[in-house]
Amino acid sequence: MNEDFKKEDEKEEKEYENEKENYWLGKVAPEFIDGVWLNSQPLILKELKDKIVLIEFWDYSCINCIRTLPYLKSWYEKYSQFGLIIIGVHTPEFEFGKEPENISRAISELGIEYPVVLDPERTIWHEYNNMYWPRIFILDKNGIIRYDHVGEGGYYKTESKIQELIRELNCNVSLPIITYAQDEENKLCYPITKEIYLGFEKGYIGNQDGFLVGVAEYSDTKIHIDGKYYLQGAWLATPQYVKHARKIPSQENLIDYIAVRYHANEVYAVMSADFPTKVYVKQADNWLDNSNKGKDIKFDDSGRSFVEVSNPGLYNLVKSQNFGMHELTLFPIDENLQIFTFSFASSPII
Secondary structure, eight states: OHHHHHHHHHHHHHHHHHHHSOSSTTSBOOOOOSOEESSSOOOOGGGGTTSEEEEEEEOTTOHHHHHHHHHHHHHHHHHGGGTEEEEEEEOOSSGGGGOHHHHHHHHHHHTOOSOEEEOTTSHHHHHTTOOOSSEEEEEOTTSBEEEEEESSOOHHHHHHHHHHHHHHHOTTOOOOOOOSOGGGGGOOBOOOOOOEEOSTTTOOBOSTTOSOSSEEEEOOOSOOOBTOEEEEEEEEEOSSOEEEOSOOSOTTSOOOEEEEEEEEEEEEEEEEESSOEEEEEEETTEEOOTTTBOTTEEEOTTOOEEEEEOSSEEEEEEEEEEEEEEEEEEEEOSTTEEEEEEEEEOOBOO
16 A cells, blocks of 8 residues: 555656646736636736736635635735735636635635635636646736746745745835744655545445446445445435435434545545535544544534535544544435535644
């Protein structure tokens, strides 16, 4: 397994190195020719000369984007007074991410104050030949792309570039000291299970019969492989998600489930429901407790762990101090639950 992780890491590193030799560096940034501006008036890049513009492609249901967000908010707070403008380009991965009300709610809940433009048809995404969430471009005072970073990390380097370009505006400016050490983001983390998609376009279903047509009764053999998911009971597979397909008569008899085997400290799920619904959650056939529950987990009067799903978005199910191999099982009780992905996170190796 360690050799497999090594090969995956080498493959990703090679892809990233190729990406760094980027077409865009030194070129004029394309204008935003389309999009829905959600919390500001439309911005035109050519009118932002003598400003430093940071453009981030993101999606509010993307865990990598959410982990990057605190840095963006901090930079906006620290450097907007010195000419930095941040524009978040929300390019949705899933259909629910095209709805302005969903993005506006996320902007409010996440405390984002910088301008956000919704890119529902990926028009801006394609103008920038993008393939990644998140991705950061930084433009200098002439609208030239001077920095391009893919994915999480690189925060010290990104903030250093912001300061460099601000000093090109005013060489005498006094800027804040970068307060986190460069080596903090270079710490090694435990390897984790890759993101698991559930819809049949990309899905990693582990049931022996694979995806079934229409609403179908799935059978789980309970022989599970890391990185795949397994359905038991009535489910409907769609291109982007799987949907639970019946109401459970009694919450005391949770007969339908989705199970996933993984290695990580944390588990997130992108989920949605037409109306609020409980989804009960177990790890290793035990209810979660305060030592391993994610921030969105609650407990009923019997001490059973559950997450209440309503608005489409990212739900944190597990957050454990101990890295390891685990199995997570979700038990829906209503027929309207939709699950899109499972994603994972780990802690640094001390």
